[in-house]
Amino acid sequence: MNCVACIEYVIIGLMIVSAILAVEWRDLLAAVVGMTAVSLFASILFFFLQAPDVAMTEAAIGAALSGAVFIFAIKRTYRYETEEEEKPGWWMRW
Amino acid sequence: MISAYYFGAIALILIGLYAVLVKKNLLKILVGLSIMETGVNLLLISIGYVSGKSAPILSEGITPSQAVDPIPQALVLTAIVIGVATTAMALSVAIILYEKYGTLNIEEIRRLRG
């Protein structure tokens, strides 16, 4: 099958999968890498929508600097999300 | 049905909103907030797209009737920079919370209260 316009659907699909994984992973460093991947795929989509200024800005600021600031915050707190599941009786703590 | 770009942007907003509502670690909530901001920027730019036209840089050979809408791009350029500034400030508040309370679980912090 030869669809040249299919690449947009592939990149949108990869972006949504990467966002779901970024929210679900327990290792916070892996979650930050997922967030950076979402930002990079959005930068490629900005290029397809004929917006070069926004693509450059998102790649430089959203991917590089936002990820770096998150990793410095993880360095000064902790890395693994502990077992913080909800306890029964949620209505008593509302 | 709606186009694929609209669907992708709405999906990113909803995934970020799920992380803000359900998760308990403060850094995970901030990851969800940042994903929501990326989704909103994508939605704004995909509204201003005109099919068949090219980028709004009027160099040789591109007349003003062959360009995409430049105003949403100017808005989103501002919004991206403000997004990273507020994320940096929220993370420094999280660092101070960890040094004072010893944990980043929002239920524990709500019960301790100084």
Place this chain on the structure above:
Amino acid sequence: MLKRALAIVAILIIGYWLAQGLSQVPFGQDKMLVSKYYLDHVKEQTGAVNAVTAVVVNYRGFDTLGEVTVLFIASTGVGALLWRKKRKRTAKTKGSVVLTTGSKLLFPFIMLFGMYIFIHGHLTPGGGFPGGATIATAFLLMYMAFTTYEISHKGFEVTEGFAGMGYVLVGLIGLAIGGYFLFDWIWQTWHLGTSNIGRLFSGGFIPVIYTIIGIKVGTELSGIIDNMLKEEVKE
């Protein structure tokens, strides 16, 4: 468990409502109203070739002043929250030989590329904000390669303050010469560079303001990185 199910139901309702509203906005149709005026008159009224840059600096310049203010408040906030009396970097692992040699060689080229991006803001895509972010990335690379590298914090803060004042001064000179704040006096009163649209020396005061914004954003983001990396020294 019940909280998670309620959250998913609320999210699906919000998603359905958003999709219902967006189905009335057709994708890819021509819906420009104000942009038609901007695109038709951008070459003779501002002198820039890049229409997005002209809208950000010239037609809607006051909003860019507000954005620069928000960045300044955020950087001051980070510095105020994480302030201690004595602070030092606490990195232990030294970078490998490839990283230290490569970053010392690449540092001037990355700075040069960042300056190229914001000086040519009216001709090529980019502008002040990605140029400043590239300069901050150069400093971030030096931070990651060496364990005791520090920027001179006082000098960077003074530079950032002067760049912020420079933006307001350019606007006040416009108020004195023309009629309103941020009047483009280089293009519309002195007529400098009206003969070469598409070359470097044109575009009114767009290169001047983008140089100021590029320096300000670069030093500000480097200051945020420096504040978040130092920890307190307990004696």
